[in-house]
Amino acid sequence: MQFFIEVMVGGLLAGVMYSLVALGFVLIYKASGVFNFAQGALVLFAALTFVSIEKMGVPFWIALAITLGIMVLMGVAIERIVLRRLVNQPPISLFMATIGLSFFIEGLAQTVWGTEVHGLELGITDEPFDVMGVFISKFDLFAATLSGVLVAGLALFFQKTKLGRALRAVADDHQAALSVGIPLKHIWAIVWAVAGFVALVAGMLWGSRLGVQFALTLVVLKALPVLILGGFTSVPGAIVGGLIVGAGEKLAEVYLGPFIGGGIENWFPYMLALVFLLVRPEGLFGERHIERV
Amino acid sequence: MNPHRKIGDVILKAENISLSFGGVKALTNISLDVREHEICAIIGPNGAGKSSMLNVINGVYHPQEGRVSYKGHVRDSMHAHEAARHGIARTFQNIALFKGMSVLDNIMTGRNLKMHTNFLQQALYWGATQREEIRHRRKVEEIIDFLQIENIRKTPVGRLPYGLQKRVELGRALAAEPTLLLLDEPMAGMNVEEKQDMCRFILDVNDEFGTTIVLIEHDMGVVMDISDRVIVLDYGKKIGDGSPEEVRANPDVIAAYLGTSH
Amino acid sequence: MASPQALQVNAHAPSRPALDTFPKLLLNHAAVRGNRPAMREKDLGIWQTWSWAEVAAEVRAIACGLAARGFARGDRLAIIGDNRPRLYWSMAAAQCLGGVPVPLYQDAVAEEMVFVLQDAGARFAVVEDQEQVDKLLEIRDRLPTLTHIIYDDPRGMRHYQHDGLHSFAEVLGDGRVHHDEHPHFFQSEVDGVGADDIAIMLYTSGTTGNPKGVAHTYHSMIVTARNSIEAEGLSDQEEVLAYLPMAWVGDNLFSYAQSMVAGFCVSCPESSETVMTDMREIGPTYYFAPPRVYENLLTQVTIRMEDASPLKRWMFNYFMEHARKTGTRIVDGQPVSMIDRLGYWLGNLLVYGPVKNVLGFSRIKLAFTAGEAIGPELFDFYRALNINIKQLYGSTEAYVMVCVQPNGQVKPDTVGTPAPGVEVKIADSGEVLFRGPGVFHSYWNRPDATAETKTDDGWVLTGDAGFFDDDGHLKIIDRAKDVGKFTQGGMFAPKYLENKLKFFPYIKEAVTFGDGRDHATAFINIDLSAVGNWAEKRNLPYTGYTDLAGQAPVYELIRECVEKINADLARDPRLGHSQIKRFLILHKELDADDGELTRTRKVRRKFISERYGVLVEALYSSQESCMIDAQVKFEDGRVGNIRATLKLCDVQTYPLATA
């Protein structure tokens, strides 16, 4: 039982980090209806940029600020150069464009910063500590807390601030948003910038855990089932989805893995999400869509 | 021999239909009959539930209460493709053509139900498939001729003006040789001349093929001219049902819809 | 499509009697080239095709069906509709029974049809569709003889319940039954008709008075058709598009008689709107069109090229220029240098071939034009593309062919030399007369008119004035009755001058004066779009027609045009004295609503000269300008006055070339 809880808590904590990546998707999807496959590439780019700048001897906070600046610029550039030109295309085209984008950014990141693996030290030792007999990784807890704060902050931002409400209006109906005088282009740029920020946080957390390297882009693949479970448009959905995926995959690996050969964490979340989709196609918190004809 | 104006028995019967979307009532306890060979118009202000009614009839929406019987088949829930198989075809308020295909191919899809070769035969495109394609192509060409759209036969529908798209959509519905044709605002957004053409096509279809037609239309002149019967909906409820003259004289209808102009 | 049982023509019968009627020719084709295509129609998306054998079977069924309803020798069968195979076959079916087909102009309103139907005394009518049926029903009470109306297209006819109204299907069905019951009837009917029987009646348009029915015998039609087929080297491989009105003699010759004689295939377009695309698909080898069709095509080419990229435009212009220099020479078989040939070959690859392809002219071996004068620019454009376009001069009374331009001797301003077997002479009055195998039999019911037009020794008066040039080519200048005289002698042919003026794209209409005067003068209407374009390119601002017409640079432009004509006229000793000395540009466009043009857009010279008498007098005075105050009818029906002061412009004239 204790082992079960340990596995579960570990999974949940990892899940919060999935949520963090998924959050980047939700932000952009909510505001512009774009399923941004390039979020993973942004994570890689952010982490690589930060590490490389820090390696030049720039102090941590300044490196962080510079990276943040670069990410904001990048978000705005993406919106300007790519998405604005695809405004009236079907969502699938936009999705494919972001796949192209992710290739481009990955190539760019490695061209600029090289391909070697960098370590990233955030100064948190990854030692387990005991909570009522359950061992919990300190790092995981830290990461989860940070993610949790960020997620909660963004949720509040969406619910409470004027800009957040504007963003939601944009997501609901572009035309309507335009007609009440919401400057669509600015909002998109802001959203991309925020997404860049989220990518930076995710990149640093994931980077310090896995090392900053190409494999970071693969966290995007972890975030997808989270999104399916949680629904593309829901911030709380991203959190709950992340928790389910995190806990589910760890438990499955531990309890199911031995029977079917192990290494199932790559596909298990997907299968979980798929089965879930068949029951509830709009996701856990997604809005049901009535097709009008 | 001549089905014109010879109105037959009830073929479509909707009884006590109620439909709501997430608590919003679209239709409340509506019953209506449609007789064979007649042209029946459903009118009513925006949001009266006209389109929803058509969607219930051909199985796109499933009502929470009530049932629909068509040619004696009673059902409370039928899928749209089953309705198609029973000879119900329709057009849509916002044109629902297949944008990436030519006029010809769009209308050909209307005959899909009548095409029976399997995909292996189609991969060979020899013998049965080719004969089938030719047979149906000929039938489709007759529809193209009927609707006088010969010159746009191979044009992608996306490039056509609105009025012609409506005509193509009618063609696609006709290709199925339906016994019941549902037309959702066939003349919306058309100029006078296009409306006249469309009226003629609707009357010709009814006349030449004996097709029963249920249509939703806003243009009162058109409705009064071509319908045998008019059903009036208002806020999801039926408030009138009868010949154009009767409906015109119905005080409820005048109050709710026709206003003071009559 | 056609009946499944194709006609079994007695293939092993002893040698057939002379092929002296169209039905006999048809049966012969069914026997010797039964499987070759005889007729096509674009219908249901493809070119439905009938072989000669199938056509013969259809014609037989129609004939027997007509006979079953009482159609007898000598009966007239009215035919009304667009070019449709079944209408052509009905024509042949009537001829099988010794009847006389009478095609009518399908776009005439019911009222206009009354006279012809009454005059011809048609008992039967075969019509295309509901539209034509409605017209006939509308006037039926005035047509006591018309007892049967047969329609081709059943669309919309479902509820028509009228006596004597039959669908084509009924007639065909009855005909097949009739043939089964009387298997020898058809052949004996066909055999009973001979070369000197009346084959067809074609009504002339009748600019003055009522139309007259021109009756032709089989002999005159078949000989004329055969002569031109031989002269032009046509074969049974030709492809022809039948798109001109069936009531017009030209269509009858090209789409019916010549096809029946030569055995080539005739294709009917899907509708009158699709002629262009249908033409492109069929790619005819033999083509006939009045000048306005060629002109429309050229306009289209020009307009479409204006949207092309500069490089393409340059290429087009460069090679068209080259073609104008060498293409016409190549068509006429004149010597051309190797370099020029190479240039032409390249031009053909890049421009001429593709242009012809887009127009549907790729396979044309022979193209005719007739009916009106054709502008030299226009004529040269097509010849430069290596299209052998030729003018001919003809009339209904001649079964078209009077004069044809011989290959290699094509001049834009003449109509060529007399057609094979035809003699042409010029009367002292200047009127053109002809005699030959194609001369008509008589005007229906009008012995008086026949006698007026046809002399006892077979000469026919054309009513046109003309003369032979030095090469023996006929030059038609005007209607004989319109030709006037200058005071000091010499012929004044107003239409000739006006046509020459109108060949300039800048001039839309022209009216010339000179009868009873000592020189010619002209009113000009500029072409607003052409001159407007020209003005825009020169940054010449203008507010509308009247403003533009009064501007000095425009006068200068038109003056140059007129001078060119004068220079041209000066070269011809017979016409040199009709050089235009003065002209003015009218302040308003001549308009049919104001009675200045006929509905077919011909200028009503007399009316204009009366209405604008002040201006005419001014042209013959020494005034520099003249005030005019004229009433106009606006498009919304209001009447108003336009007052303007018009400039009068002198033009240089040239000394006559020595004769």
Added chain:
Amino acid sequence: MIYREAGQFKINYQSDSAILPIVQDRMFMIGLMVVSFLVIPVLGSDYFLAGILTPFLILSLAALGLNILTGYAGQLSLGSAAFMAVGAFATYNFMIRIPGIPLLLALVLGGLMAALVGILFGLPSLRIKGFYLAVATLAAQFFIEWALTKFGWFTNYSSSGVISAPEMQVFGIVIDSAAKKYLFTLAIVALLTLAAKNMVRSSLGRSWMAVRDMDVAAEVIGIPILKTKLLAFAISSFYCGIAGALWAFVLLGTVDPQAFDLHRSFQVLFMIIVGGVGSILGSYLGAAFIVLLPIVLNLIGQLFHGAISTQFLSNMEMMLFGGLIIFFLIVEPLGLARLWQIAKEKLRMWPFPH
């Protein structure tokens, strides 16, 4: 310009709906076939045949498969490589487990296995659409990759997980040389292309496009949505499966799950985006582009005599691919095939602009 269509009229529906209704196009196709089948195998170098043309043809086939599903039926898939893998491994297993089985039969059976798996993963398409479905196909990608690596049975318990292709023989001819391999691939690809063209121009293809363009209307017409989608998944996977088997046997000679990873799926997707979504020709143009681009880049790299690292080149390649995808989606969403079509229209209208 080269088109001379006047006089090419159709007197029946067969010729009107022919694959190549214009004579000049037919001539071109015949010429292309003659060159491909007779001239190239004789004149082409081994590198050209085995290093460029054969992979090009196989990838074209995979792109064609994906185009059927994504381009025609409108179902976005990110798992084409997984179906290629199924085809490759299934064919391998049929060959080693049924002694004496003819190569072609094994190939077809392998394709059918891929089709079966395709249907399985296509089932969710009834309920989910768009990128939800795309994500579901990712499940196929990861699951199949995992299963093939994890279970030794698939690889016949080869220790390295990599298996070698047995000798290939068709009608008694051993396919060993580059030319033979090329011809074998070409024949299969040509036949399957013809079949695909036939399917998309008959009622099945129209149903696919109807479902793609407006699924509600398609259903109202009576098109069975699930059956239509599943057929698209099945046929698409069959094509991918055959392509996978050819990739493994004819091209590589070994079968390795890593050859069919997510990257390959993306590569195939890029081909149809660049080449043209919903176009058979586009599958070829896209494949040619994606196959040739790295080769050209390499040549450019060689020009600099090693001054450019291969790492740099491969990063450049990634950027270039990504950039091109975006470029095409923005500038010409229907890809090279559309450009080709426009060029053809221009030639037909030459010298007129429209």
